[in-house]
Amino acid sequence: MNFTEYPASELRYLPRAAVIECCAEIDVLAVVEDALVRHGRGQTMLPEEAYLGWETSAGTAARSLAMPGGLRLSGGLALGVKTINGNLGNPDRGLARSQGLLMMFDPEIAWPRTIMESAYLSATRTAAVTALTARLLGRPGMRGAALIGCGTLAKAHLALLPAGITEVCLYDRDPLRARALAEAVRDRIEVRVAADAESCVRGRDLVVTVTTVTEGYLPFEWLAPGALVAHVSLDDVLPDVVRRAGLVVVDDWDLVRHDHRRLLGRLHRDGLLLGPDGGSHPGVTPEPSARRVDTTLAAILTGAHPGRRSEHDVVLSNPFGMSILDIALGQAVEEVAARRDAGVRLAM
Amino acid sequence: MNFTEYPASELRYLPRAAVIECCAEIDVLAVVEDALVRHGRGQTMLPEEAYLGWETSAGTAARSLAMPGGLRLSGGLALGVKTINGNLGNPDRGLARSQGLLMMFDPEIAWPRTIMESAYLSATRTAAVTALTARLLGRPGMRGAALIGCGTLAKAHLALLPAGITEVCLYDRDPLRARALAEAVRDRIEVRVAADAESCVRGRDLVVTVTTVTEGYLPFEWLAPGALVAHVSLDDVLPDVVRRAGLVVVDDWDLVRHDHRRLLGRLHRDGLLLGPDGGSHPGVTPEPSARRVDTTLAAILTGAHPGRRSEHDVVLSNPFGMSILDIALGQAVEEVAARRDAGVRLAM
Known part of the structure; x- marks a missing residue:
């Protein structure tokens, strides 16, 4: 029995292929930069995510994140929720670790308006x-990058390589994966494969960690003077990198400090890391050796913080990952999709 | 650039009409009862939901909830996330207040497997x-029910009327809505429309609140001896109903106590309500007059708590609303949909 007559309404569904086509018409860096600036200006809503973890019958760890968010854009509110699920056992079966859907909402009636594959945007x-x-935050004249981990995120990084980077060194615990990725990009960039993480990192100006490890392995002494570490995955750097870096930057301190699963949140709980405001975790007395998170990416983008202080400083950037970036891109994809009538229209 | 080749995979999409068709083959009460029993036995996962609130350009309050959950069923894990959005301004525009999507996951690879309209199941x-x-928990021989609020949830309650109820009294602040609903069900149940909330409630054995009010109005003295109050909406009963009820029951104490937006969570924070274990809110000294939440629905279902103590007691049931019930129903709908090949299959 349909106890309420809903008016006929439609959803647009965009599979991965349509998302990729729409993204080809979008200046992704400009959209993400704009969203970060708006975040710095307080024009975003970024609630805590919901987290569901379980174990598959094969014994691997799986999880689902539901990450709502909103931005006040020039055209009005952009609102949505990204769901992104992951299973650490997938790559061994030839499946991508992560998959999910981004749902965009109509800000006026609050109903879902568009669903799209979220792993590509993520x-x-x-x-x-x-x-x-x-x-x-890169060292002036930076040239060489290390990519630790050769999965989907490494490929995404190679597709959006930072300006200035002309050579990349790859490392993966599975040498076949690293070699396959090197082969795939050899025609457009100077690439080599390292035999171990240390030789991959040493001497590089930019170190990007995109692994699935849950225990740190990367000590400060591996890092060249002036290196920038983009600590994208959970737990790659050892605590001494946090302690000794000349500058420590996060995307959102509230997200980082509430997270039990990553290094910076744990250091904060242990009294070894203070917020950008100097604050310690409630009920925790900071250690005398505690250091402060210096600032946020948004504060540097808006000019509220000057950024790197010297070309010799090691800089650690530790993004948590913010739904508002997916939602800003999702809004841009929606606009292209509406113009091209991309994807499939579904009755609600 | 598609930096990762995803294997071809499919999602099943079920619009509201297909969900309703599938539900016609499901014993909804049995599925919900089974899920509650499993919850009582610790066979469920019920993380905190994510909440995004905003104001529409018309100035009405809108929100999105993302509610993940999981159950260990006899056939394996059932996992998913319900998104349900609402806008208080919708009914005045002839639109249902709530709409959303339920996403069910493949427990082995963690990817989304099915999306379906969630407002009907909710x-x-x-x-x-x-x-x-x-x-x-109803009084033995209960017969008359009061339904306060005549929107979608009232209609859902009339479609699944509790056994024993033979007459229903309706009240809505909008008398036209109440009269229209009465007309719609007059052929299958004895129904009348009350002029005010008080005369609707007085003398009824079962009082169900399904409103959108944010301020209490229902005092204990309106309630007949032995009445059961199903406090479904946010904030209808006044604190003296909580204080004086013979039995206070919740669906999940963790969900209820963490909620800032509803009466029981606020009373807990104010030191006026203790958990089923007698616990007070961290850092709050309970008032001498504080009462205890007696138990959970699941504990009564599994026999761990005896339930109603006397036929004269007023019983207050205050469900928060648990994603695991949507997910248990979603799993049952998925099974019917697979058998009937219902809905639309989409490339991921």
Whole structure:
């Protein structure tokens, strides 16, 4: 029994292929930069995400994140929720680790308006943040990049390589994966494969971690003077990188400090890391050696913070990953899709 | 550039009409009861929901909830996330207040597998919980029900009327809405329309609040001895109903106590309400007059709590609304949909 007559309404569905086509018409870096600036100006809504974790019958760890968010854009509100699920056992079966859907809402009636594949946008916005971070915080004249981990996020980073980077060194625990990725990009960039993480990192101006490890391995002493570490994955750098870096930058301190699963949140809980405002975790007395998170990417973009202080400083950027970037891109994709009538229209 | 080749995969999409058709083959009460029992046995996962609130350009309050959840069923894990959005301004425009999508996941690879309209299931499971609650906690021989609020949830309750209820009294602030609903169900139930909330409530054995009010109006003295109040909407009963009820029951104490937006969570924060374990809010000293939440629906269903103590007691049931019920129904709908090849299959 349909107890309420809903008026006929439609949803637009965009599969991955349509999202990719729409993105080809979008200046991804400009959209992500605009969203970060709006975040710095308080024109965004970024609630805590919902997290569901489980174990598959094969014993691998799987999880689903539901990340709502909103931005006040020049054309009005952009609102949505990104769902992105992951299973660490997928790559061994030839499947991408992550997959999900981004749902965009009509801000006036609040109903869902568009659903699109979210893994492509998620990887793309992550690589775009690294590219912007490198532009803002890379050493002047930076040239060589290390990519640790050769999965989807490494590929997204190679597709949106930061300006100035002319050679890339790849490392993966699975040497076949690293070699396959090197072959795939050899025609457009100077690429080599390292035998271990240390030789991949040493001497590089930009170090990007895109792994699935849950235990740190990257000590400060591997890092060249002036190196920028884009700590994209969960737990690659060791605590001494946080302690000794000349500058530590996050995307959103509230997201980072509430997270139990990543290094910076744990250091904060242990009294070893203070917020950009100098604040400690409630009920925790900071250690005398505690350091402060210096600032946010948005503050550097808006000019509220000067950024890198010296070309010799090691800079650590630790983005948590913000739904508002997916939603800003999702809004841009929606606009292209409406113009091209892309995807499939579904009755609600 | 598609930096990762995803294997071809499919999603099933079920519009509202298909969900309703599939539900016709499901024993909704049995599915919801089974999910509640599993919740009582610790066979569920119920993380905190994510909440995004905003104001529409017309100045009405809108919100999106993302509610993940999981259950261990006999056939394996059922996992998903319900998104349900609402805009209080919709009914005045002839639109349902709430709309959203339920996404079900493949527990082995974690990818989304099915998307379906969620407002129908959401209203249905809410009414099913009231029907089960009435069976468990209604006064012996109960006959008359009051429905305060005549929107979608009232209609869902009339479609799943608790066993024993033979007459219903309706009230809505908009008398036309109440009269229209009465006309629509007059052929299958004895129904009348009350001129005010008080005369609707007085003398009824079952009082169901399904309103959108944000300020309480229902005092204890309106309630007949032995009445069961199913406090489905946010904030209808006044604090003295909580204080003086013979039995106070919730669906999940963790969800209820964390909620800032509803009466029971606020009373807990104010030191006026303790958990079923006697616990007070961290850092809050309970008032001497504080009462305890007696138990959960699941504990009564599994026999861990005896339920109603006397036929004269007023019983207050205050369900928060649990995603696991939507997901249990979603799993049942998925099974019917697969058998009937219902809905639309979409490339991911």
